[in-house]
Amino acid sequence: MEKFSNLKGLVAPLDRANVDTDAIIPKQFLKSINRSGFGKNLFDEWRYLDNGEPEMDITKRKPNPDFVLNQARYQGAEILLTRTNFGCGSSREHAVWALQDYGFRVIIAPSFADIFFNNSFKVGLLSIVLSVSIVDRMFQEVYESEGYSLEVNLDCQTVTTSGGESYAFDIDPFRKSNLLNGLDEIGLTLQHMDLIKAFEEKHRINQPWLFK
Amino acid sequence: MQTLYEKLWKSHVVQEKADDLALLYIDRHLVHEVTSPQAFEGLRIAGRRPWRLDSVLAVADHNVPTTERAYGINDPISRLQVDTLDRNCEELGITEFKMDDVRQGIVHVIGPEQGATLPGMTVVCGDSHTSTHGAFACLAFGIGTSEVEHVLATQCLSIKKAKEMQILVDGTLGRGVTAKDVALAIIGEIGTAGGTGYAVEFSGSTVRALSMEGRMTLCNMAIEAGARAGMIAVDDITIEYISERPFAPKGDLWEKATAYWRTLRSDDGVIFDKVINLDAAQIKPQVTWGTSPEMVITVDGRVPDPAQTIDSVKRKDMERALEYMGLTPNTSICEIYLDKIFIGSCTNSRIEDLRAAAQVVEGKYIATNIKLAMVVPGSGLVKLQAEQEGLDKIFRDAGFEWREPGCSMCLAMNDDYLLPKERCASTSNRNFEGRQGPAGRTHLVSPAMAAAAAIAGHFVDVREVL
Ligand code: SF4
Numbered sequence: 172m173e174k175f176s177n178l179k180g181l182v183a184p185l186d187r188a189n190v191d192t193d194a195i196i197p198k199q200f201l202k203s204i205n206r207s208g209f210g211k212n213l214f215d216e217w218r219y220l221d222n223g224e225p226e227m228d229i230t231k232r233k234p235n236p237d238f239v240l241n242q243a244r245y246q247g248a249e250i251l252l253t254r255t256n257f258g259c260g261s262s263r264e265h266a267v268w269a270l271q272d273y274g275f276r277v278i279i280a281p282s283f284a285d286i287f288f289n290n291s292f293k294v295g296l297l298s299i300v301l302s303v304s305i306v307d308r309m310f311q312e313v314y315e316s317e318g319y320s321l322e323v324n325l326d327c328q329t330v331t332t333s334g335g336e337s338y339a340f341d342i343d344p345f346r347k348s349n350l351l352n353g354l355d356e357i358g359l360t361l362q363h364m365d366l367i368k369a370f371e372e373k374h375r376i377n378q379p380w381l382f383k
Numbered sequence: 384m385q386t387l388y389e390k391l392w393k394s395h396v397v398q399e400k401a402d403d404l405a406l407l408y409i410d411r412h413l414v415h416e417v418t419s420p421q422a423f424e425g426l427r428i429a430g431r432r433p434w435r436l437d438s439v440l441a442v443a444d445h446n447v448p449t450t451e452r453a454y455g456i457n458d459p460i461s462r463l464q465v466d467t468l469d470r471n472c473e474e475l476g477i478t479e480f481k482m483d484d485v486r487q488g489i490v491h492v493i494g495p496e497q498g499a500t501l502p503g504m505t506v507v508c509g510d511s512h513t514s515t516h517g518a519f520a521c522l523a524f525g526i527g528t529s530e531v532e533h534v535l536a537t538q539c540l541s542i543k544k545a546k547e548m549q550i551l552v553d554g555t556l557g558r559g560v561t562a563k564d565v566a567l568a569i570i571g572e573i574g575t576a577g578g579t580g581y582a583v584e585f586s587g588s589t590v591r592a593l594s595m596e597g598r599m600t601l602c603n604m605a606i607e608a609g610a611r612a613g614m615i616a617v618d619d620i621t622i623e624y625i626s627e628r629p630f631a632p633k634g635d636l637w638e639k640a641t642a643y644w645r646t647l648r649s650d651d652g653v654i655f656d657k658v659i660n661l662d663a664a665q666i667k668p669q670v671t672w673g674t675s676p677e678m679v680i681t682v683d684g685r686v687p688d689p690a691q692t693i694d695s696v697k698r699k700d701m702e703r704a705l706e707y708m709g710l711t712p713n714t715s716i717c718e719i720y721l722d723k724i725f726i727g728s729c730t731n732s733r734i735e736d737l738r739a740a741a742q743v744v745e746g747k748y749i750a751t752n753i754k755l756a757m758v759v760p761g762s763g764l765v766k767l768q769a770e771q772e773g774l775d776k777i778f779r780d781a782g783f784e785w786r787e788p789g790c791s792m793c794l795a796m797n798d799d800y801l802l803p804k805e806r807c808a809s810t811s812n813r814n815f816e817g818r819q820g821p822a823g824r825t826h827l828v829s830p831a832m833a834a835a836a837a838i839a840g841h842f843v844d845v846r847e848v849l
Contacts, residue, residue, distance in 0.1 A: 205421070285580065
C-alpha cells in the first residue's frame with residue numbers, strides 16, 4: 172500500500188445520500204481481472220450520456236455536462252465531499268480502486284457503509300467522517316467559492332479550511348499507522364504466524380469437524 | 384452472559400489488539416470469480432501460498448450464462464474472468480464447482496446446501512451477501528478483495544468488533560407474507576444505514592418458525608439494512624437442515640458438533656446495544672418503489688409524495704428516485720405495470736421460493752404485457768429438485784423461462800438484463816439505479832408477489848389470489 176501523506180486538495184461535491192457501489196463503478200466493469208484502470212468508469216452512468224461498456228474508447232464517449240465531476244471547476248479534485256451512507260451495497264473493492272484511480276485520495280461524509288469504509292483503508296484511500304452540520308457547511312462553501320480546497324493532516328487528524336477553521340476526525344490507531352507508513356497488512360499479520368498456528372491447533376481440538 | 388455474536392467472536396480471537404480490534408480466525412472462505420482474481424494475483428506477486436486450502440470453496444456464479452451452457456460463455460471478458468478462477472483453483476488445489484457441475488450455483492446458496500456452512504463458523508466471501516450464512520449461527524460477512532487476499536494468505540482478518548442489535552419479530556405471519564416481506568419491512572423501518580456498525584441477531588417467535596430458506600432470506604438482507612452480519616441462533620430446524628449434507632460432520636463427530644452447536648444462542652436476559660421490535664401480524668406484502676431498499680411500501684399503499692417530506696436531502700433523493708423509476712406520487716402500487724419478472728438471486732432462489740412462486744402461477748399464464756418472465760434456480764441441485772417436483776413444468780406452462788443457475792439478472796453481469804426504462808418485479812435484493820441494466824427499473828418483492836405480478840401484468844396483493 173502507498174503511504175498516505177498530508178494533502179491540500181481541491182474539493183468536489185457529490186450532493187447525494189446513499190451513493191452505492193453499483194453507482195460508483197457499475198458491474199460491467201467488474202469483469203476486469205486487473206486492479207487498475209477503473210477511474211475512467213467511475214460513476215459511469217451519471218458521468219456519461221451513453222451506456223458504458225468495458226474497453227470503450229473514452230475519447231468517443233459523451234460526457235453528461237450536468238454531472239458535477241464534469242464541470243471545469245472540479246477538474247483535478249482530490250477530495251470528494253458527499254452525504255450519509257456513502258459506499259453502501261456491494262463489497263466490490265473496485266469502488267475504492269475507481270475513486271483512487273480517478274484521483275481522489277480523501278472522501279468526506281457524515282457516514283459510510285461498513286464494508287466500503289473498511290476497504291478504503293486497505294488501499295490507502297482515507298475516508299473521513301465529519302458531522303452532518305460540518306459537512307453541510309462545507310457543501311455551502313464549495314458551491315460558493317470556486318477553487319475551494321481543504322487541507323487534510325492525518326498525523327494530527329484534522330481537516331482545515333482555507334479560512335483556517337480546523338475540524339478533528341477520528342481514526343483508529345491501527346489504520347492510521349498502516350496508512351501513514353504504507354504498511355503491508357498481510358506482512359504484519361504473518362509476523363504473528365506462531366499465534367495463528369497455536370490458535371489453529373486449539374481450534375482443531377475443540378471443533379475437529381471444521382478441518383479435513 | 385453473552386450474546387451469540389460474542390460467543391462467535393470470542394471463539395475466534397487469535398490476538399486482541401487495541402480499540403476493539405482483533406485478529407480473527409476464519410473457518411470458511413467462499414470465493415467467486417469477480418472479487419478474487421486480483422487477490423490471487425497479489426498472492427502470486429508476493430510469493431505467498433494459501434494458508435489452508437480445505438477452508439476454501441470456489442464457484443463461478445456472477446458471470447455465468449443461464450441459457451444453454453454447452454457453448455461456454457460468449458462474452459470474452461466474462462469468459463476470461465471465469466477461466467481465471469478455474470486456473471487459479473487448479474493451480475493452487477482449491478475445490479471449485481465448475482460451470483458444468485450440478486453443484487454449481489450462487490455462492491450463498493451452495494455453501495449451506497453442501498454443508499460447507501456450519502454453525503459456529505466464521506464465514507467470509509468477497510461478497511456483501513455473505514451475511515446469508517448467519518442463518519446458521521455463523522459470524523458471516525462480506526469482505527473486499529484486499530481482505531480476500533489477506534484471508535487466503537493468513538487465514539485471519541483484523542476486524543473491529545461491531546455493536547450488537549437484536550431484531551425481535553414476534554407473532555404469526557399472515558398468509559402470503561414471507562421472510563422477504565419481513566426483511567423489507569425491517570429495512571423500511573430502520574433504513575439502509577440503520578444497521579451500520581452493528582451485527583444483527585434476528586430472533587422472536589416469527590424467526591423461530593421460519594424454515595432455513597426463510598432465515599437465509601432474512602440474513603441475506605441484513606446488509607441492505609447496513610449490517611455487515613446478520614445471524615440466527617441454532618435450533619432443531621438448523622440441525623435438521625445440515626444433517627447428511629456432503630460437507631457436514633458424520634458419526635461421532637456429528638454428535639459432538641451438534642452438542643456444541645446447541646450452545647450457539649444468546650443467553651437469556653443478555654443486553655443488546657439496540658433492540659428493534661416488529662409485530663409479524665402487522666406485516667403486509669412489501670414492494671419497493673424507489674432506488675434504495677428502504678424506499679419500500681406495502682402492496683396496498685401508494686407511491687409516496689416527496690412534497691410531504693421535510694428533510695431536504697431526503698426529499699431530493701425521493702424526487703430523483705421517482706424520476707428514475709418513472710413514477711408519479713400517489714400512484715397506487717397495484718396500478719404499476721411491469722415488463723419483466725425475475726425470480727432468482729441469493730435472496731430468493733431456493734426450493735421453497737420456487738415452490739411459493741409455482742403455487743401462484745400453476746394453471747395460469749403470464750399477462751400479455753410481460754415481455755419476459757424467468758426463473759433462475761440458485762443452484763444446479765435446486766434446479767434438479769424443482770424438476771423432480773415438476774415445478775419447471777408449472778413455470779414453463781405458465782409462460783416462464785426456466786434457466787440454468789447463477790446470479791443472472793440480480794446484477795446483470797451476464798446476458799440477462801433490463802433494457803433502459805424496462806420495469807421489473809424482482810425477487811433480488813437491490814433496486815439501485817442500473818443494478819439490473821442501465822436505466823432499468825427494479826421493484827423488489829417476494830417470489831409469490833413476483834409470480835402474482837407476472838400473471839396480472841401489474842402488482843397485485845398476493846393474499847387476494849392465494
Ligand atoms: S445473486 Fe445477486 S446479490 Fe447474490 S451474490 Fe449474486 S449478484 Fe450478489
